[in-house]
Amino acid sequence: MTNDAWLSRWDEGRIGFNLESPHTGLTDYWSALALARHTRVLVPLCGKSVDMRWLAHQGHPVVGVELAQAALLQFTQGSDDDVEHVSRDGFKGIRQSGVEILCGDFFQFRRDHGGSFGAFYDRAALIALPPARRQRYAFHLAQLLPPGAVGLLITLEKTGEAIKHGPPFHVSRKELEHLFDANFERTWLGEFTAIDGEREDIWQLVRKGPVDDEIQVQR
Template sequence: MSDQWRKRWQEGRIGFHLQQTHPALQRHWGSLGVTDRTKVLVPLCGKSLDMRWLADQGHPVLGIEFAPEAIEQFLAQRSTPVSRYRQAGFTISRQGNVELWCGDFFHLHIQHAAEIGAFYDRASLIALPPATRQRYAFHLAQLVPPGAKGLLISLAHDEGDAGPPYSVTADELDNLFSANFALTFLEEGSPDERGYIESVWALERRGPRL
C-alpha cells in the first residue's frame, strides 16, 4: 500500500491534493472548541495546505506522511528555514509551527504523541483498503487522549471497493469509530463530476486510553 502511494507522488498522480485550504475545515474547525495552541495530529498528510491553515490558527501541527516527496514539496512552498532530525525511526522536518514526520503512521506510538490534543483527517481513511481502515481507527484511538476532538472528511461513491479513493459510508464510519469516539455528522456535499460525495464529521475521543 505504501509503495503504491509513493509511486503516485513520484509520478505526480496526486489529483486528491487540493490547491487551497479545504472549505469544510474553515467552516467547522472553530465549532469543535479546540483550545488555542493545542497540538493537532494530521495522519497521511501529504502536502496539504490545511496544515498551514491550522498552524496559522495558532496550533502546532504534527503531520505524518510516508512519501518524502510530499514532505519536500510542502516545505518548498515557503522559504522559511527548516530544521531536520531523526527520532524513533522517523525523519522529522520542522518548519515554523509545522512538524512533519516521514514514516509509517502505524509506527507512531503514544509516547511520540504525548502533546497531541486534537486531530484532522482529510482523505487519509479513504486512502486505505477495508482491512487497514479498522487498524487505522484503532491506532488513532490509541494516539489521542480522552476528550480530544477532531474533524474527519470522508468520501462515498458507487464504485464499491474500487479505489483509492475508497468509498467509506456513514455506516462504516460508525462501525469503525463508535467504540472509541462520539461521532457527530456535520454536512454532506453535492456529488462531484465523478459522483463522489464528501461528508464531514466531528469526533471526540471517549473514555480512557485502551
C-alpha cells in the same frame, strides 16, 4: 492502498488528491470543535497538504505523519520560511512555519514520538485506505489520542460503480459506526459536493473515556 502503492504515486506524480487551497470542510467546520489556539493537532497520512499551514495559522502546533519523503520536500517548497530538521526515535522529518512532518509508517507512530495531542484532522487518510486496513487505522488512531481529544473527519460517499473503485475510497456511514463508535463519540456536522460530484460528509469525533486536566486545558 499499500505502502508501495502510495510511494509509487508520489514517484510518478499521481497526487491529484492534493489541493492548492485549504479544504472547504476544514475552513467551514473547524471552529465547531471549539479548540483553544494552542491545541496540538495530529494529521495522519498528511502528504504535503496545505491544510496543515491553515491549521498552524489558527495557532495550532501541527504534527503530520507521512510515508513519502517527496511529500516533505514539496511541502517545504510552499514557503520561504526556514526549515529545521527533526528526529524522533526513528522518525526523521522537518519543521517549518509551525508544522512538523515526520516521515515514516503511521502504523509505527507512537505517542512518545509526537507527544500529547488534543485534536486530529483527517481529510484524506481513512479514504485512502482499502477496507482491510481501515479497521487497523481507526484502532491505531484511538491509541494515539487521550480521552477528550477531538477531531474533524471528512469522508466520501460514492454511488453506482464508483463505490468499487479507489483511492479515494467510498466509506459508508454504517462502516464508520463499525470503525469508530467503540472509541469515539461521533457527530455529523454537514455535507457538501466534492470536485468530482460525489458527496463528502463532515464528522466531529471525540475520544471516549475520562478526561484528564491536561486535555481540559487544551480544549
